[in-house]
Amino acid sequence: ALVFGTIGVKKVVAMQGRFHFYEGYSMKEVTFPVRVLKYLGVEKLIVSNASGGVNPNYKVGSIVIIKDHINFMPEHPLRGKNDERFGPRFVNMSEPYSVEMIAKAKEIAQELNIEVHDGVYLGLQGPTFETLSEYRMVKILGADCVGMSTVPEVIVARHMELETFGVSIITDMGDEESILSVSHKEVLEAAKKAEPNLRKLVKELIVRVNGHPLKPNQMHCLSIFEWHLHHCLKWYIQFLYLPTFFW
């Protein structure tokens, strides 16, 4: 489901969940929503995920701003005939995550006194969590955290020239003491704990990031919407810590 709304004077659409390759979807299906968002007029994409940390400076609950990624997924989302209407055959990946948005997010985190790290995310197929040796491999390869999503969506976002910001919550550490206890339940619990800070950060980022504000005639609708938002806040907020896409 796509949830439409506004934050400040920015129009926002949030995806209520995402598709994963490990669920059996093709890469085209996994990344299809990004194409749809682009065609809806989305200019900026914010993507969030849960991941396992291999950087010893992280701990469970750390918020990591993704500065780069390593694609270790088994299939490339742009494999096959290129549709030039979407983007070029050979995509420049020198700045997959917007340097400008990263700087803004760090500035906001400092102001709000939210501890953030930055790091490289490595995408694997899953659905198994990594073995100790695989976590070690992830570290040797130069990544700071590992997960089973995000990379395909970001590649397709870059294909379509969507400016992207990515953030990861460290839900478990791939070290010898904690690895035995990794479970999806723990991932969800750890993500939930980090959610209030992530919500504040993302909300403020949306407010401050450059983009098209609402037009004056849209402001009236906004005031009605804000009343609604206020009264449905609890319900609405829940969407913010799910993998989300905004414009």
Ligand SMILES: O=P(O)(O)O[C@H]1O[C@H](CO)[C@@H](O)[C@H]1O
């Ligand atoms: O990347 P997201 O979907 O946030 O979630 C991460 O957490 C799930 C495993 O617990 C996997 O889906 C993994 O990729």
Ligand code: HPA
């Ligand atoms: O340790 C992990 N590995 C892969 N995916 C994950 N998602 C949350 N934690 C992990």
